[in-house]
Amino acid sequence: MSFTRFDRYVERNAQSFIERLQALCRMPSVAARGTGMRAVAETVEQMMQRAGGGTRLFRLGSGYPIIYAEFGAGSHCFLIYGHYDVQPVGSLTEWTSGPFAAQVIGNKLYARGAANSKGDLVARLAAIEAYQKSFGKLPFCLRYIVEGEDALGSPSLYQFATEHADLLRAHGAIWDDGYIDERGRLVISLGFKGIAFVELRAHGARTDIHSKWGGIVPNPAWRLVHALATLLSPDGKITVDDYMRHVAPLDEEDLRLLASVELDEEGLKREFRIESWARGLSGSELVRELVFGPTCTICAIQTGHTETGPRTALPGTAAARVDFRLVPNLTPELVLRLLREHLDRRGFDDIEISVLARAPVAKSSARSLVARAAVASANEVYGTEPIIYPLDPASGPVGALCGAVEPPTPVVSFGIGYEGSNPHGPDENIRLEDFIQGIKYFGRVIHQLGRLAEEANFQGESKNALNLPRGQAIAAKGARDDDQ
Amino acid sequence: MSFTRFDRYVERNAQSFIERLQALCRMPSVAARGTGMRAVAETVEQMMQRAGGGTRLFRLGSGYPIIYAEFGAGSHCFLIYGHYDVQPVGSLTEWTSGPFAAQVIGNKLYARGAANSKGDLVARLAAIEAYQKSFGKLPFCLRYIVEGEDALGSPSLYQFATEHADLLRAHGAIWDDGYIDERGRLVISLGFKGIAFVELRAHGARTDIHSKWGGIVPNPAWRLVHALATLLSPDGKITVDDYMRHVAPLDEEDLRLLASVELDEEGLKREFRIESWARGLSGSELVRELVFGPTCTICAIQTGHTETGPRTALPGTAAARVDFRLVPNLTPELVLRLLREHLDRRGFDDIEISVLARAPVAKSSARSLVARAAVASANEVYGTEPIIYPLDPASGPVGALCGAVEPPTPVVSFGIGYEGSNPHGPDENIRLEDFIQGIKYFGRVIHQLGRLAEEANFQGESKNALNLPRGQAIAAKGARDDDQ
Incomplete structure (x- = not known):
């Protein structure tokens, strides 16, 4: 399938996508402060609806709303997890421009939340929009879940995962933790500790x-x-x-992927200001310890x-x-x-x-549909093979979503930030080019997922093993369910 | 020597002494808050002067002033240590009457600082006054040091002890840490860890x-x-x-005194809400562990x-x-x-x-002049022998004063509080009778110290070993030296 049309749509609308992101970044949503959270949640829900999603808003106890949206339909189902809340801004004097001014300076957009992770949210919705405009309906069911308590440890999301496991059945999940490395390579994680x-x-x-x-x-x-x-x-x-x-002992795939993981030992030691690693570790032993x-x-x-x-x-x-x-x-x-x-x-x-x-651990095989789709789509957009972490040493609330069902849903993760994004410090920023590339890349991931799902159906692999309650979740487009 | 005249003076002026204490307690001097400290220091200095003392005010760095006063003269010198600052008041709602109202309710005076330790300060100055009115000049040199940072860890006092060790040479020191036990017995400590x-x-x-x-x-x-x-x-x-x-192994005197120390094991366990003591200790082993x-x-x-x-x-x-x-x-x-x-x-x-x-450890032999004077004076006032702790398990800034010279100055300690005084909690209070008894007792301690000093001179024991710079410390009565 040619992406000429898709890419043209993205390029034509690039400025509009950037402005949407600016608008979202200008709405402060610091979970730790708690002001304006509801307004941002509603804005995100409207964005989902405008992109064609059927939505529900879940509110658990006194927590911030969780937005659940469904797009497309098909034999397969995939999950995207994101969050609309942002980290506290810290000391304002350390910021070059206001953290909620969302100013574009040169080729970068500066804003709290630009990298973590409103940029990914807007890029993914833009990709869904561009995909639909270019190719029609998504060829599978996509469940997009966005929470507002990432910086608080996601209490509502954990409760949601327990109470609504039926909404979480999927053939694969995608998170936005990740970045473009200093050599322009996309970093993809095949799971989280x-x-x-x-x-x-x-x-x-x-x-x-x-x-x-x-x-x-x-x-x-x-x-x-x-x-x-x-x-x-x-x-x-x-x-x-x-x-x-x-x-568990590492299998061959783990060892193969591990061998290609790079760690800038000296750079990190300087960053952390430590003289040596724990237990005198170095080289491949150090990487293995970090990852596995x-x-x-x-x-x-x-x-x-x-x-x-x-x-x-x-x-x-x-x-x-x-x-x-x-x-x-x-x-x-x-x-x-x-x-x-x-x-x-x-x-x-x-x-x-x-x-x-x-x-729980959320780990994918490199043979999972999401892993294959993510890896296969990278070279065309980034012009180089991606870096693949067999397991990200971090954990994430996405683990709760993936672990809510048995067997756990395979997960991959990648994002539009870069090494200078500083997502927890001052001057959080993204490069506009990464944002646009991220849209193009995600469109291809959608396409690959559809292709792989079809292939699996052809080979009789899927068997609708998930027994999806498609459509039941959404009473009507835009319907709302405030579980108090 | 008959104390009839002394006691009559104390009784006649009892109301005035209580009012002096109330006035001092009404001046808040919470070191942790820092307001009004200077005013209280100056009031204490004036009280010292009114009692006939020559005074100096020391200020070290930005600390609260230390009042140094000298009374009397003689071959011997004794030191009293006290403080004019008080603990924070905590939650006001827990107080029956205002912490700085210094109200007398029934036979008790309620005020932050009444027990710890403005009551002792006023009682000791009252005893010095009554002694002088009844018998004339003190028969030894008495150095009275009052600091304002007890609740802050006494940083100025430690510096003072280092810089002015010459002012700290004495044949004995007296602190006001102590209380009257539930059976009306005076508790005397012969030192501090x-x-x-x-x-x-x-x-x-x-x-x-x-x-x-x-x-x-x-x-x-x-x-x-x-x-x-x-x-x-x-x-x-x-x-x-x-x-x-x-x-050091315990000597016979330690063991003898230790044998008479009582510990209300069950009552304390209830108070601390613990089921058992550390390491299953009990009885004499428990007491020995606590004390030594x-x-x-x-x-x-x-x-x-x-x-x-x-x-x-x-x-x-x-x-x-x-x-x-x-x-x-x-x-x-x-x-x-x-x-x-x-x-x-x-x-x-x-x-x-x-x-x-x-x-440092500040420990007295039971044969030291201060220990003998304190023990010998108790029965006449309290109608029963005192309880003697060979070593108080607590430490105190008095240790710094005693340890500033070599050999360390022997120290004893006793006070006018009782077990219900609650010196760090709400409703801090003293019984007025304890306050008046404290004045009478202290007058007798002064007398005993004078008698023992004379006896020592007669036996050639003192030899003016301290080589006291008597008088040099005080340039003129009321002179002030603010070491900034």
Whole structure:
């Protein structure tokens, strides 16, 4: 299929697409502040409708709305996940232009959210629009889910995934985490690590007391330190009983993809200002550990007071937040069980464990439809083969969506940002060219997905295994369902 | 010597003394807020002058003034330490009457600072006044030092002790930490544990980074946990190399005094809401551990963020505050050296140690002049023998004053509060009777000190060993020296 018509449409409307993105970026949607969230959600819903989607708005408890839209129809179904909320802006003085001015300076658009991830949202909707104008209806069912709590840990989305798993059945999912590397190559991830983020808490006296009692009143800070010290060896190996036994060995595909992953060791060391990597790792061992290593990271410990002024008190409680990043075949449920058993076995049954966040591993085979479509579409637009991460070391709420059904939905991820996008800092920006390329690329991904779905049908592979409740989700175009 | 005249003076002026205390309590002097501190300092200085003291006001850097006053003259010199600042008031709704209303309700005076320790300050000055009115000039040199940063960790006082050790030479020191127990007995401490309060800090990346890097970027939180875990065994024994070797064995006097220390184990367990004491301690072992055990207490750990909302980040830095309470013969300097060597020996030479506070052990023999005077004066006023703690498990800035000279000045401590005084909580209060008894008691302590000093001179014991620069300190009565 020739994309001449499609590309011409994109180019003709490029300015309009950019202006749509500017308009969306000018609506502040900092989830942590909470103002204007509803207005942005409604705008996104209208954008979905204008692109031809049937939509529903879900509101779970007091959370920000989740927009669910469906486009096209067919034997296959694919899922896109995105978010309309943005990170806090931080110090305004560090910004060259206002974070919500959405100014174009040179060939870049500066705005909070431009890269993470309103740019992807607008680009993908533009691609859907251009596809429909050029080729007609999408050749499969596309479910587009956009949440507003990415920066808050996506509580509503997790609840949504549990309560509406029927809306999440799909042959593949696409996220927008990714970027164009410094050599212009598209970086594609074939999945994300899972996560079990827990808080461990120990209790002592009912309140902080004078530390003169330190010798005879149980100290929860010591208790916690001693419990934590059993989870990881001083040389960085996870020592939770039986843990490593569950880590699946890498298969040939993993090893093949891993071999092509590049890591700018020296550049990253300079960026992090560290002298060496943990455990003296380097080269392929370092890459393997980053990509396929399970992690056990203390993210926070809080006990007592560390404000200015020395205050000697024996704390009444102590808490640590520990983040386990999961690789196959570790699941959040397994990790929680192993952790509890490990602590109990050592007499730490008084240490409370509570779950702050969890998401399963979401990993695709390179042979999945989404992976094949993403990889096959890259060269034509970017003029070079993509970089493929067999597993992204990060996790994401997309894991909750993919893991809500069994077997988990394969996921791939790519985006329109670049290495200078600074999505969590000041002067967040995208290059306009990347934005337009992203539209063209996504149009091709749609096409490839349709082609592969057809091929699968021809080979009798799909069998409608998902048993999709197509259409049931959307009562009527634009219908709204505010689950309060 | 008969105290009839002295007691009659105290009784006749009781109402006036109470009103003086009320007036002082009505001047808020919350060091943490910092308002009105100078005014209170000046009021205290005037009270000292009215009681016949020659005074100097020391101001170190931007700290709150230290009042130094001298009374009387003689071969011997004694030191009193107090403070005019008070603790924060906390939640006003928890107070029955305003914290600075200084209301008398029934037989109690309610005010922030009434027990800790404006009541002692006013009582001691009243005793000095009554003594002079009844018997004439004090029979020794009395140096009264009052600071305004007790609640802030006494930074100015520590500097003062270093810079003005000449003003601190004395045959004994008296502090006001202490109380009347539930059976009306005066609790006297013959000293205080020392303290080395340190912060241990580990560094990782230059800032918090995404925790997906947890497997390959050094994590200062883990580093700190592993370092801490080497300092104390899971069963609560200090495992810093060579540490316990320096703890002096208890002598006969220690053991004798220890045998009479009572601890309301069940009542305290209820108060702290704990099920059992550390390491299953109880009875005399528990008391010995409390009084003479060296401690190593984690008072605080801070790394990463524990605010609401799960945030997975690999922290860039991690800090713990550890409080070592010292017993003979542990000194802050020794502990710091042992700690450094211990960590270095285990490869933790990257862990920074900084000192937040330090004070040497300040311990008196029961045969010291101050101990004998305090013990001998109790029965006549309180109608029962005092409870004597051979060592108070707390430490205090008085340790810095006593330790500024060599050999350290013996110290005793007692006060006018009672078990219901709640000096750090709401409704801080004293019983007026305790206040008046405190004045009478202190008059007798002055007398006993004079008598013992004379006796020592007669026996040739004192030899003016202190070589006191009497009078040099005070250029003129009321002269002021603001060291900026």
